[in-house]
Amino acid sequence: MISHPPLRDGRSKPHIVSPHLPAALSHSDAYQEAPVAVHAVTRFTAVTVHERQAMLDEIGVADVDELFADIPAHLRLGRELELPAAACEDDVLRELSGMADRNVSTAREVCFLGAGMYDHYVPAVVDAIVGRAEFLTPYTPYQPEVSQGTLQAMFEYQTAITELTGLPVANASVYDGASAVAAAAYLAKLANGRGRLVVSGGLHPHARQTLDTHAVGYGMEVIEVALEGTVTDAAKLRSAMSDEVSAVFIQQPNFLGAVEEVEAVAASAQACGALLVCSVDPMTLGVLEAPGHQGADVVVGEGQALGGRLSFGGPSLGFFAARRDLIRQMPGRIAGETVDVDGRRGWVTTLQTREQHIRRAKATSNICTAQSLNALAAIVYLSWLGRDGLVELGERLLAQTDYSRRVLATLDGVTAVDAAPVVREFTLRLPVDGLAAVQRVHERCAAAGVNPGYPLGIDYPELADCLLVAVTERRTRADIERLAVTLDRALEPERLPLTRPLAAA
């Protein structure tokens, strides 16, 4: 049952009077009936009493109830839905603001938490464009003559994704980074018909779990290759390879923040005729080589950082690029350039014969609605950042991440797990005993207004004393130094058990 929020001021609000009189204004009887609208509960409908009667007459029924005669009587609900009573906009916003206030957002703490989603700045121009009703309120561009804005945005987005990833074709979006990984597995199954997926332990845990869930449906087996230090164990990977392997999955940089040897993994995959799927952080691709240039056959990733809000994880965006010869196995929509009957340049959704609405059971995916507006935000963001801005951002991440790692490693007992190259995120070992202790440290930091990162013991038992620390361009030197001071203080109580015997002596 839903608890009904108490009515403020003891006001009784059984019905909300429709706040607008739009359709009614065109009729002479409008002003007579507006104040006593019969359908007082309506908010977004606008049928006057007279109109309703005229409509029922036209249909030839006595009342609306008659229209539902096909629904067997015993299946009728026969009561009102037990939901909180309708509220006015002001009250609803107040309720949702109250909930927002009970969250600690990145606006209220210094955030070094990443692990797949990042606190990058979203420029105002993104909001201005994606807030335009012309982009916000249409559906999938089924009528290309009146959808050129959306279609051209898809085309430009696809171009940007191919440029970032170093592969020649991209689709118009899938749901998110983890879903993109699962979609890539289905592409691999369609492409080579093999039944095994080899997954690096450096792939985001959510992506691995998502892949496991989907593989049951695909009838595929998933084998995980553990990490050696902070990177994929090349020897273990080679030993997992065979001609039964459909695809190999790695992440660049991987979940621990370390830069992987993509070319070496690609060689192992290629030697067995398997596809290499690389999930990549797009914000690193100003400085890191594009996986598509290093032998990856499919490059996917989480696109939230490309002009998207954190929004507690969604909606975000999964991007998906592939080798040209795999385009007929790609999931989702693809915009393609063409001309109209007058020879004018235009765009359509192309290769629709892959899609569910045409190909049905033989479609390359079941995707219908995907993440069009997020993809628009991504292309606007990438246009804002621009060719030079992406490189500068990458350099900035490198410098601030390195600085953070050096500063934090000076704290008593704190070490960087290894010296592997990192771009924007790194693994830090704390002088504490296990995940519970890391979480206590985390809580103390949070209480001091700093989110120090992600406790890796949640997913990696062997890293139970480790923290994953992420940096964005928004984290200043002062923020980093505040993290160092805060973390040092938060570690203090964990150090006590060691010092107490000495004190007693």
Place this chain on the structure above:
Amino acid sequence: MTADRFPTKTIFEKSRPGIRAAALPVADVSSPTSGELLPARYRRAQPARLPSVSEPEIVRHYTRMSKRNFDLDSGFYPLGSCTMKHPPKLRERVLSLDGHAALHPLQSPAQAQGALELMWKVERALAEITGLPHVCLQPAAGAQGELAGLLLTRAYHTARGDRRSVVLTPQTAHGTNPATITMAGYELVTIAVNADGDMDLDDLRAKLTGDVACLMLTNPSTLGLFERNIDTIRDLVHAAGATLYYDGANLNAIMGICRPGDMGFDIVHLNLHKSFGQPHGGGGPGAGPIAVSDRIAEYLPNPRIVRRDDDRRGTVYDLSDDAPASIGRLRGFHGPYAIAASAYAYIRLLGGAGLRDASETAVLNANYLLARLTTLGVTEYLPAAYDRTCMHEFVLSGVPMRRRLGISTLDLAKRLLDYGFHPPTIYFPLLVDEALLIEPTETETKETLDAFADAIAEILQEAAADPTIAQTAPHTTPVRRLDEVRAARELTVTQRW
């Protein structure tokens, strides 16, 4: 919309070296040179060719592009099965609250109590609306909800040592249903629809073997008709040991009137971007939460939201991963949270009576539009596929129109664009030749419905005089009919440099 006189450039074609919009914060940390931070072998050799443009250029470019779209805020969009209803503007305010928009998904539950409370309340509301008690908000869209539903079905049967390989759908199913069935590892078997638009029960009985895992059904169907034999169907499906899946694409017809759970469905997906007033974004983002019955609950995706009363802290919300029989995770993090938040606002604005009014008005508007088209004589050329009271949408067939006037459903649709209307869904459902699937929704006025009916009548009159006008339509749009064959042959899916 405006038809540009000038050739259309992409943002990449507007790029000029040295121009940029972005300014990053001032660099204030000292570090070794970047060459030392990232060895050369990892370094990008050639920068990505992103556009180099200024902010005014970006704004002008995308604003002009936007004017080449038809959108719901500007005009009637009766796209069948898509529920293009007015998305309340409160959404923008909800989404702009930092406490929601800037909340990291891995924030500890103690620091995300408002978000978990909100998700819990959305779950409870959807449980009440569907009549199914257990809800999961993870699926990103209806199709992902469908996949979840079939993976739940598989887990349910597997737990009982029952291996089943077939999933049934009626001929009228959305394309996502058969695609999902294949992706979930099942074989599709299609059930016929009878002359009245109901499921053919004899065909169902014949195909409902012990190998059937599930029947996926949309009710009202994609014909816009309520499945009158739902009781019999449910009894047959359950007697065969299969699950009954409800595709919620058409829930907008029945909110507060009847509930899938009460009809006996085991698993439901909802489209928050359809029935719950969220904008469609030109093809997403959407949200496809699922609701399930008690016997399916233990298999729901992890993590789940739990609520408990703590002596010290009062009501506490948490995330729980400890459901051993769970099918696992469907995607990253918690699903499309922001859409759930905005859909919650929609539900709060309307309340139970408002949701019922929305459905009643949606059905009233659809039946009125059909009656109006009949009065105007349109249905002599475009007869209703089924002579029944429709629900929130209805199907016309353009076969007589094509035969008598020489224009196809596609021609009619294209000509409607010149009249300022978005056409209905065309050539779906596949069962009806030259189909038009029309869903006006509850947020349209009688005046709009009348104007739309008049436009169709006018187009038919015009075609009787000169069919070439419709055959070569549209004439007033930013571009005219596009060469789809060329697009597929040349496959230019990125910028040509």
